Amino acid sequence: MKFRDGMWLVAEGTTIEYAEQVYSITERADKKALSLLCPTRRISNRGDVLNRSTLTIDIEAVSDGIISVESTHWAGAVRKGPNFELFPDSAPEVEATITTASERTILSAGALTATVAGASQPFRIDFKGANGRVLTDLRERSVGLAYNPPISNMQQTGDMRNIQHHVFTQTTLGVGESVHGLGERFGPFNKVGQAVQLWNADGGTSSDQAYKNVSFWMSSRGYGVFIDTPEKVELEIGSERCCRLQTSVEGQRLKWFIIDGPTPKDVLRRYAKLTGQASSVPEWSYGLWLSTSFTTDYDEKTVTAFLEGMKKAAIPVDVFHFDCFWLKAFQWCDFAFDKEKFPDPAGQIKRMKDSGLCKKVSVWTNPYLGQASPLFAEAAANGYLLKRKNGDVFQWDLWQAGMAIVDFTNPAARTWFQGMITSLLDIGIDSIKTDFGERIPAEDVVWHDGSDPGRMHNYYSVLYNETVYAAMTERFGKGEAVLFARAAAAGSQRFPLQWGGDCESTPEAMAESLRGGLGFGLSGFAFWSVDIGGFEGNPPPWLYKRWVAFGLLCSHSRLHGSDSVRVPWAIDNDDQSDEGATAVLRTFVQIKAKLGAYIQAEAAKSVRDGLPLSLRAMCIEFPNDPTSWSLDRQFMLGSSLIVAPVFEEDGSVEFYLPEGRWTSFISGEVKEGPRWIKEVHRLDSVPLYVREGTVLPLRAEGGEISLKAYGIKAGEVGKVEEIVEGALKEREVTVDEAMLALKKTEVNVDEAALAPKEEEVTVDEATLAPKEKEVTVDEAVLA
Template identity: 30%
Template sequence: MTVEVAQLAEDLIRVGFFPPGRPPDYRSAAVAGEWEPLARLEPPGGVRFEVLEPAGAGIGDLLGPPLRVVMPRREGERFFGCGERTAGLEKTGSRQIFWNYDPPEGHTASLNNLYTSIPFVLSLAGGVCRGVFVDNPGRVEMDLAKADPGEVVYETATGNLVYYVFTGPTPAAVLERYTELTGRVGLPPLWALGNQQSRWGHVSADEVRSVADGFRSRGIPCDVLYLDIDYMDGFRVFTFDEERFPDPAAFIASLAEDGFRVVTIVDPGVKVDLEYPVYVEGRERGYYCRTFGDEEYRNVVWPGLCAFPDFTNPAAREWWGDNHAALLDLGVAGIWCDMNEPSLFVPAQSTMPADVVHPGGGEPRLHAQVHNLYGSGMAQATREGLARLRPDRRPFVISRAGFAGLQRHALQWTGDNSSWWEHLWMSLPQLQNLGLSGMAFCGVDCGGFFGDSNGELLARWTEAAVFQPFLRNHSQMGTVPQEPWAFGEPWESICRDMLLLRMRLLPYLYGAFEEASRTGAPVMRPLLFEWFEDEVTYTADDEFMLGDALLVAPITRPGIEHRHVYLPAGTWVHWWTGDVVAGPAHVLAHAPLGRPALYARANAAIPLWPERMHTGEPVDRLTLRVFAVPSADVVTRELYEDAGEGFGPSSRRSVTVDAEAVRVSAPVGAFAPAPRVVEVEVVRGGAAVVTEIGDGAAEITLR
């Protein structure tokens, strides 16, 4: 066997472990850019490298033997991250499986792996953070001090084990380096941060138009409407059904006039149909996966018998991306990649067999070796296609499945959850762990997908979801409708008020995304991301930070309106009442419906826009809200602005608040917003004083 250790940066080490007879190979779809070693190192002491018995004759011989690395656990070390997971934030004492899987309806916290695999673990011990990323797109398992409390074990099933060690020492430093290695989220278009509505079961243009009218007539904000699989002609990708959507261009244009973008679902299965040009072209060019006997691999999904593109082939990815012109030419704004684990119907809840061949454009690999990459490859092909076809717009791509590095190509939606209170709770640590794994743009189906929601559940879920990076209400055909007005009052008004608050918070949220695009910092982050020396934050996983200045603690159980909230070190101000709390502190927060427990960091300027129905409406006012507390820390925050679309100029200005004054700098940068009122709103003791300042530098005395 071969073990190579290289220093790639001051805080980054790469270890390559290869079985006998296999030369070192560090090529990776997960890694962004080229990384040349700064120095060669000796294998680390105390680490065991083990070659295991192969799976058996046949395909096992081709894959090579499984490999295992055993590391000593640091004293008191606790583990987090691991990408899309169930259960709580902390993963200490667990065995994590990384193998993309479309789980059955109603999965619980006992299910380990889901749709996306990111074998990256972040750990804390003694206030020092470390990270480990196992770069293998086949099956990976991590034993995080479960079998032996003194050991951490990483295993691969396909015969290569390359891993990266990030030495921190803070969570922010680990995430910054990890997202430099695997790539960072691109700044999304502003409209992608607005409210979005979807349902499997809106089977005609008239039904979708009715939903759009429902939002506008009721004064409820919405930016995006989705078309699930029923818009297609016999579920053939890149087509529209001529009867149910007879004039898609006019339909999409009419929605655009009312401020709605349209996002369409696209699945990887291409219907086997010799009269269908997409299938025929892919077959003629050899772009589909093959059986081990070198026939076209086929299985059944929504269109019936299908072939599946080989996304390991760059030419196939380019072809797939270019096919999106059929949708973009009609006015479609973004693409939703689904079923891309890949999920297959025969047998039910299955995926491709291990011996399916990905020809790779000349570098064939077995599916067992690249399974977790399939979704990422589809997302990459889609994003690159959108970028070629519309180079002046920021691509908007959603993916259900993927591997580490997916954040470069798409946002992560967590798949088919259920309309359960338990799934509302589970979404909070789930999204926080995704954020700790580089996936800054993520979200869940608000209200739940499977099963019937109800008014209280939808209202409480909306209270949580408006503070999450991706906000979309989505549900299954055959369940009760769950649009914000579906359950009548008081639920409709509660949802409306929360969605209006989301619209007000968009400049703050947009700034958090800009930070993520530069540093990899999560948009929705666990408290331990900043207060990592405070071990109380390690288990406070039903509350979170949105950006650096808002702490959110949703209600996740029915029939209650009080909850425990842990406020870490610093000074916090209750958003609704103005009450000031000095942390660290445990408080019992009153959170009646429509007033979730929301705290602002004292002296942190929160930019707000007016209430609007969609992001296309003009912004005539920018408010910098400051919860001023003279005894609190001095806080400087940056306001980032650009056009919200495209790749044009931007500007930044700082807002510093201390005991004496609010000081706003002049903008730096070429972006010039439309004429508007700019004001500072100083909130003290529940009372607000508003001062107009204009778009230049200003200073407002607080004493």
Template identity: 30%
Template sequence: MIRSALLLLFIIVSFNVHAQQSYQISGLRLEFCTPYMFRVSEKNAVNEPWMVTRYNWDSVEVKIIEEDKQVSLQTSALKVVIHKPSLNIDVYSVDGRLLSAENSSCHKQLQPDEHFFGFGERMDFLDQRGKKVALNVGRGTGTPHAVGAYNVLAANYSPVPFFMSTKGYGIFLHTSYASSWDMGSTKADEYSFSAAEGPLDYYFIYGPRFNAILEQYTSLTGRSPLLPEFAFGLHAGTYSGGTWGYEQSTSVAYVLELARRFREMGIPVDILFLDSTWRLFGKNGGKGATSFEWRETFHNPKGMFDSLYAMHFNMVGLHIRPRLDNGNRFRLLDSAAALGYTYPEKDNPGEFVNFFDTTAVNWWWAHAAIKVAGIGAKFFKTDEGSAFGALANESNKTGPSGPEAQRLHNIFPVAYAKAAYEKFAAYNHLRGINQTREGYAGIQRFPFIFAGDWPSEWQYFEPVIKAGLNIGLSGVGYWAHCMGGFEHPADPELYIRWCQFGMLSPVAMVFGMDHPGYKEPWHYGKEALDNFKKYDELRYSLLPYLYSNAYEMYRTGTPLMRALVLEYQDDPNVYNITDQYLLGSSIMVCPVTQKGAVTRVVYLPAGKWIDYWTGEIYEGRRYVNALSPLDKLPIYIKAGSIIPTQQVQQYVGQLKKEKITLDIYPSADGHYNLYTDDGKSMGYQQGEYALTEITCDTNGKIHIAAPVGKYRSSVKTFTLKIHTAKPVIQPNWQYDEQTKCLYINDIPADKESTIEIN
């Protein structure tokens, strides 16, 4: 990217104040979106719709001062200095603190104590200071390792060209091309970034807190919508009895028996999806394309869907690929190509649906997707989005090629997911879900991402956790992974530890391709089955907490799974912690990632922390050695937390939500907003919800406000479960000596209440 010489055409007088936001400079434009965020772009930069969703901003008051050697642009939050004649841009906070200084275009000074976080779903590092980062959608190339996986250093399923600096700012490189980032690897005092092609175009975002940076970044690229409430329950995937090489073993009977077994064993689950082998492999693309015809071993698939819904599975979905194919009954590829709805390839009309074209998307839905949506499929797993303009996993084809394909390669997964997400939501008259392995900037609008096909080996467990932390720091909050790993039968101990983590991930998903086990919990022994059910039930009890935090994510962009640096960016101790995280605002989860370990070291940040299992209280900014026998995942609760829980159910909607328990940890002042809505419709976007504000303080005063909002919640009463040393007991209060918890029942949920505990 080459910056043209700057000619400051917009300076008329030496000092002025403008209620405007865009400044035309010879070959360059500087545009203030808000007092905290501005865009730097060359004149040929475009306002595309895939990554960025907002280009129109309210006017920003800017003070302009021109001097001999520099021009200053100052808002209420920032001072931007353009040096003459070098044209380098320096950025200061309004109080004069240097945020970013530039040596030359997109080569910026690296401050001694500066660290960088983000860049999408990366499995290599958390803090990228001193590293080189290459961003281009794909899982990496090269010969697979002996255990069947590609290099975690090259994994790039969902890159995002965005980072946040501990100096209090973030940069989003607004490009769809492959990009390169040198974060101090070549020069210890400089970092740089560039795109393979295209004009200079980036946004500078000032926080200074990471949460504020993410809030602005997601106001630019879009926020995650609320999933249906049942999507916070367990997702189970299946190869229907036959993975690759065993396709003839697939059947409707296998799927129904799997569903019945979950129900008969009392294992809560809400969503089921059928992976690749439900479909007939076509004439042209084989298993790398979708014919939308059922494999001949599937008899009466509509009856299968009807039976699954009769067993109260809330959604059932299917795996697809973006290439179309001809089958035995339908010639979808020929039809789409003849109409110009496939993306052209060299010397042929192509096989990929042109998801960039609304007309092509409408045809795809009406003539292809509807063949399965019309009999009961309610979402897709939109797999292999990375194959557009690159080598596919399941094919030796590379698809479209050339400069335009390279420009579209990274945003194709976004367009692909968007089509499926929006079409199903409209057809089902229900909030949509979409499962995808690949993504890019903006994919958070069409959730959710899962971590890809990593083998069931201990060496991949911690890198998968790291992927979840990094994608959350990049604006994508709904994220999942295959519990126990994807390929290979899992060591039962690994399966247990991975499932503990999986049940306390943003989206809980169990799925594997190992034949004949498929990561189904009863194949790993009684201890593994008991563990699976224990943590699954824990998740279902926490659904009100997860759902309220998901609403906060919709409102502000703060992810469900939070690397500790997101909340404690001034504490260098957390910069490289990749095996602990906050789930929502209050619960710190500490997975055990070493085989045979029955203890692990945990870092407790500032504040007080309570051991979830024992109730022991710890002062923060210290390390503790946590006992972690195989059935115990170390969990710590932030003091002052208020955590809403509910009765465990086998699926969301089984029980009417009339009673909520509030777990209160009053070792510090606390505040929580309990969010409720109908769980399914888009009404929440028009205010159809209720918020109940709950506070507690260290003096023992608990206040529950009357609910506010248009929605009339089904919740009738609260039970207060207060984690405290034995207080003075009032009539109708109960104290459990063993758990050190005070219970106060039947607090009305529809009006204001205040309780004082001595």
């Protein structure tokens, strides 16, 4: 929201008051916090303290590398929930100090410092990170409050019912600084120049709306900011004042945390501690998911035909997904298969699994109840549904006729809903697609626990997915539950996974989705997926095949559409050539399976460190390369693989390789960076490059794992042993029974890396261990 008209004028219809001076500073007794009293005019005599507003700015050392800043106008405002759960795993210790010198007061949280100017100086708070790096600051006229419509005297604020009140801060954007994250946003990767509203909405992927608004952003200067409120937040990112990032909320308080790096990995690791680390997902979830699509007509016979067709094509399906119409029309959601289409769901699911047609089964659901649902009357009578202020159940005809919303602030409603989920698990369902959760009303509603409707709008997605995830974790165990969710907010990373929502079947929408995935990964989420081929429309065969390459190199991969199916033979009239849709899909399913051990290993590190597995923005791995902060058409899969999807029908693609030697995983060709590369790829190929110094665990069809080294030169084979031993300690290599003795493992060094080429370099038992000694991986490593 803009409060000014250019640099000199206040916006029409607005009154603004700024913190002009730090009048006094109070140290908290534990020496971990400062409270600043900041009047909105400079105080030169006693009379100046009258008829004047103040802002209280509380600064606290929260954790090493994290400082919170909270600006408050009227402290008596009721603090309604919900609130983000901070440090859900445990509150950390912090090494905090307060020092005062030369009219400056410095609060430190480890190496991160906040320096406050004294009363005789203009208002200013400077933030510096490790090694004295300048991060950002709050300068003159950067913290304030605003009234809309404008007020002419303070007496008018006696009745605030028709007056909007905002508080805001403006942190400085440095020269060349870029800003990234804020959830799954589909516009430009760098948010500088944009006005962003954090308000979950079901708007597809071609607008400024987002399903997943996450109040966290990352700066190219090596710090991040988490805005600690689930309510609507409006940001002007260099779009009101070009040199400032303004954050505003309607209310009396605004709190955010500045998180030091110096690297993006450091920032994300600290952010994960603050809001919760992602949970692990089961191994089978990384395979191919096949959906019925949304409005297509299907029954048991259709499902069986899809799966048998995939088996005939030698394309294994790990998860089969039943989308909306497994339920009877108008009865969403009643958690019961449509008996006309699926007379024996439990039996059907068992047959699907027993015959090897798929490993697991997923079904679609949402947190709404249409009036025709057999469960509606029960839920309404028991108080499980959101109500209007007059006591009526909240209903509208958007999506489902007479639709109501489950009130997850009611513990009894949560237990009831979890019982419905458990009933699905009882018949063999393994995963739940938790769709919707964005269009949650913020006016004329009352939540069971008294939560503020404006704050609940975004936070509802957290409650909804937490409820379902808890039921599944109770059944399957920690790390074995997995959702397929659309809506999210800060903290939702604990309940994986999420997918990118409704994209069109166009190359532009594929690029939009990629940008959304990059921003989402920079917001603390480890796992992400996309509807391969696009959701809306019918993808032309060339685009489907290019999207297959993109989608199979995301952390999770699902074929899904709206009113058209995504089985490959339906895309190109069952073209049986080596560049037909069936062959292309088979190729990339095989590539992902071959990389399975690597993906699992990188997933474990991603969960541990708060990193995205895929899509991982290039700047996470190469923060010192300025080009990496602008790359929005390529990504990393884990720490060692670059993926550059192809968006052109002729197969042409341009991408960037950072410094070092890079080897094509598909062709074996070696290229040097840093430089831009132009290539033309067949439909069954994509730029997929391996980082120098990588030892990839590769899984063969039979399950055996071998390790292949990239960029290891002759005479440097000892590095392989070091990498492998370190990898095992870090659980980077998934080890099965065939690898219980390291002497059975052969590590091949790519010929392109050898000098001279005639010298074959392998790592055998003599390299890995004395010949007479067998090295095994014990249970402690495997656990």
